[in-house]
Amino acid sequence: MKPIKKFEFPAELRPLFEKAKRLEWLTLIYLAITVVIMYLTMGNSQAMKTAWYEDLLSMTPSVAFLISSRIVAKPANGEFPYGYHKAVSIAYLCSSLALFAVGSFLVIDSGITLIKGDRPTIGTVIIFGHQIWLGYLMMIALIWGSVPAVFLGRAKLPIAKKLHSKNLYTDAEMQKADWMTGFAAILGITGIGFGWWWADAAAASIISLDVIHDGFKNLKQALYDLIDQIPKTVDNQKTDPIIKHIEDYLQQKTWVKTAEIRLREDGHIYFGEAFVVPVSSVNLIQAMEDTRQEIENMHWHLHEFIITLVSDLPQQEA
Amino acid sequence: MRLLFLLLLMVLLTSACDNFPRDPDETLTKIKNNTLLVGYTENPPWVVKTKAEPTGLEVELIKNFAKTQGAKISWVNDTEQDLFQKLEKRELYLVIGGFTDKNTWKTKISFTRPYVKHQKEKHVMAVLKGENAFIVALETFLHQQTSHLNALPASYEAN
Numbered sequence: 001m002k003p004i005k006k007f008e009f010p011a012e013l014r015p016l017f018e019k020a021k022r023l024e025w026l027t028l029i030y031l032a033i034t035v036v037i038m039y040l041t042m043g044n045s046q047a048m049k050t051a052w053y054e055d056l057l058s059m060t061p062s063v064a065f066l067i068s069s070r071i072v073a074k075p076a077n078g079e080f081p082y083g084y085h086k087a088v089s090i091a092y093l094c095s096s097l098a099l100f101a102v103g104s105f106l107v108i109d110s111g112i113t114l115i116k117g118d119r120p121t122i123g124t125v126i127i128f129g130h131q132i133w134l135g136y137l138m139m140i141a142l143i144w145g146s147v148p149a150v151f152l153g154r155a156k157l158p159i160a161k162k163l164h165s166k167n168l169y170t171d172a173e174m175q176k177a178d179w180m181t182g183f184a185a186i187l188g189i190t191g192i193g194f195g196w197w198w199a200d201a202a203a204a205s206i207i208s209l210d211v212i213h214d215g216f217k218n219l220k221q222a223l224y225d226l227i228d229q230i231p232k233t234v235d236n237q238k239t240d241p242i243i244k245h246i247e248d249y250l251q252q253k254t255w256v257k258t259a260e261i262r263l264r265e266d267g268h269i270y271f272g273e274a275f276v277v278p279v280s281s282v283n284l285i286q287a288m289e290d291t292r293q294e295i296e297n298m299h300w301h302l303h304e305f306i307i308t309l310v311s312d313l314p315q316q317e318a
Numbered sequence: 319m320r321l322l323f324l325l326l327l328m329v330l331l332t333s334a335c336d337n338f339p340r341d342p343d344e345t346l347t348k349i350k351n352n353t354l355l356v357g358y359t360e361n362p363p364w365v366v367k368t369k370a371e372p373t374g375l376e377v378e379l380i381k382n383f384a385k386t387q388g389a390k391i392s393w394v395n396d397t398e399q400d401l402f403q404k405l406e407k408r409e410l411y412l413v414i415g416g417f418t419d420k421n422t423w424k425t426k427i428s429f430t431r432p433y434v435k436h437q438k439e440k441h442v443m444a445v446l447k448g449e450n451a452f453i454v455a456l457e458t459f460l461h462q463q464t465s466h467l468n469a470l471p472a473s474y475e476a477n
Contacts, residue, residue, distance in 0.1 A: 044428075119342060119448020121428035124457045131461050133339055133454055195340035197448045 003076035004083050008268065010300040013163060020159050020168055021069060024062045027152055027175070031059045034145040041141040043134050045120050046113050047188035048142075050106045050204040051181055054211055055145055058178070060098045061171035064091035068167070072267055086226070088267030092167040093222040099174075100215030106208035110201045119197040122189075135189050142189075146182025149175040161234050164268045164301060166225070169234045170218050177214070181207045228264040231301075242302070246274070246295055255279055255287040260313055273306040277313060284309070339450040345411060346452040351388040356380055357401035357413040358393060364416030364441070367395065376414040376443065383459045402427055405444055411452065413444040428453065433460035434467045 009017050038052045068091035076083035122138075124131045153175030160169035184203045191199020221237060231240040243263055250259040257279045263272035274295075278284055288307045295305050341347070358377065360367040366374040372393060384391050394401070394410060401413045402423050419432050419440040428447045432440030445453050460467075 121445070121448050121453060122339065122450050123428075123431050123453050124461075125431070126461065131458060133450075135339060135450075192450065193339040195342045195344075195451075197342045 003078065003081045004304050006075040006083070007303055008072055009163065013300065016159055016162055017069070020156070020163060020165070021066065023152065023156055023159070024065050024168075024171075027062045027171070028059060028066075030148060030152065031055055031062070034141075035059075037141045038145055041134065041137045043120070043122050043138065045122060045135075045138060045185075045189060045192070046110050046118075046201045046204040047185040047207065048138050050110060050207045051142060051145065051185040053102050053106060054178075054181055054207065057098050057102045057211075058171075058174055061091075061095040061167055061174070064095050065165070065167050065171065067091065068267075082266060082271070083269075085267035085269050088165070088167060089222065089225045089265075092170070092218070093226065095167060095170060096215055096218030096222045098215075099211060100219045103208050103210075103212030103215045107205055107212060110204035110208060113201040114198060114205065117197075118201070120192055120200050122192060133193075135193055138189050139186050142182045142186050146179045149178040153178070164234055166218075166221065166234055170214075174214055177210070180210065225265060231263050231265040231270055240270075242270075242299055246272075246298070246302075249295065249298075250274055250276065250291070253287075253291055255284070255291075258313055268301070269303045270301045271304055272302070273308055275308050275310045275313060277310055337451065339454060341449040341451040343408070343446075343449060345446055345449040346387075346455055349384075349387050349389045349411065349452070352390075354380075354384045354387070354389040354391045354412065355410045356391050356393055357404060357410045358395055359398045359401055359413075359415035360395075361416035365414055376416065379460070379463065380412065380414060380443075382463075383456060386459060387455070402444065405446065408446060411446050411449075412456070417442055417444060430457050430460065433457075433463070 034055050035052065038048065038055060042048045042052055068087040071084045071087035074080075074084050122133065122135045125134050125137065127137075153172045156168055156172035157176070160166075160172050184207050188200040188203030191203070221232070224232075230243065232238060233240055240263075243261065246261055246263075247259070250256050250261070255278055257277040259274055259276040261272055261274045263270050276288075278287075288309075292305055292307050296302050358365045358367075358372050360372075362374060364374050364376045365372055366377070371377075372395070381391065394404070396404070398415060401410065401415070404410045405413050405427055413427075417429065419429065419442050421427075421429065421442070421444075423444070427444050429442040429444055430453060432442050434441050443456070445456065
């Protein structure tokens, strides 16, 4: 077996990768504090419970990112000739599956609460000798749980795009949307305060629908990635324009009669091959080597791009 | 920033209302200058059954609470099981009987915050689920009694 070269990020992106890791550690610490605060103030509010599960689960992408960033760093070897890049895709699958499962659980749970007409009781607590309604504490916990998250998410988004990290991107998008969860839960608790017992469970249902939506979208993409769908951009899931670019580039080469390419995404890295029908056999090996190098230089994503000579391009079956 | 401001404003606005939280069924309003429906089950010294009105530590507390609301009490005596079922059907406002916070009905019934600790047991009262204004009023009353409550169980046991 010929293992691939050790590579993860080019030199100019490595500081950004380190920054991403630091942001993820910061996220984990922040979420850990949030989860404790929310748990202490939860009482028996359905919306608080939903927001709590959401916060607990939103640790998954950060944990998955940090674990996978250790695994992918290992060099390829005889046992794993393609390296450990798919660990990133597996991390992405875990995050999205967790999100989807919890969203489904919560929508059922709060639905049942609504149907059964279960009325949330929120009493008082004593803090430093003062008695306060627990609902106010819940609101403060929710603000702490949502406002800083928005800023963390905003900091991560551009980095995720540059590093081509879908896991990080999902994480960032979710956090950016966290304020909606927090806001809905605050409305639910305010509703209880006004004597509308159903407001809380209704808010919880809306939050969980949002969680399911995020979970499903990402679960689908994670599975597609593992079945080697053609590379998609991180942000809007469009076919990566680099594919067209390489095709055009190959067609312009004088030694190439006709060519077609195939690309797949392993974590941050693209592997691929070109099937080329050459014009003649003169200087063929040199031309192939040069072209291959030029293509790999186009973008740091492109790695181990292999050119295969064929006499005929296969006709694509309809 | 705008969002943060909006949230803070909302919390401030809600805190500004003095009748917050409110009851879905207006329980506290119904009780005021009217009748407080209380279920009791015997468990001395908390609740002691007599031929006339019940007596005991919790009975005295509830009588005093009713006074603050200008309400008279209508007592209902039954077993713990039946009383909790009545509370679940919202036929009672309050059930007493020396319950602790380890009560197994916790999932179906709401209890107040523990108001007194006696022999390592935290004592609570069972209340109508979701009537938050009523619960806050009762807990506030119990909290005000804290200072002399701690000495009470011992004095009742001495009798």
